[in-house]
Amino acid sequence: MEDTTFREELISYQMPMEIVDLLVSMAKGIKSGEFSYIDNTLEKLSAENR
Secondary structure, eight states: HHHHHHHHHHHHTTOHHHHHHHHHHHHHHHTTTTTOOOHHHHHHHHTTTT
C-alpha cells in the first residue's frame, strides 16, 4: 500500500496527525513479505522440553 493511501485512510478515522505520522513511519520500515515467513521453532523447542 502506498504511503499516501495509508495516510488518507488513517486520517479518515479522525486520528490525530502525530499518530498518523508515527504509524506511517512505522509502516515504511516494514519490508514486503517481512512477516510472511512462518516458523514452528517455538513449538519444536516446547515439545523437546516436555
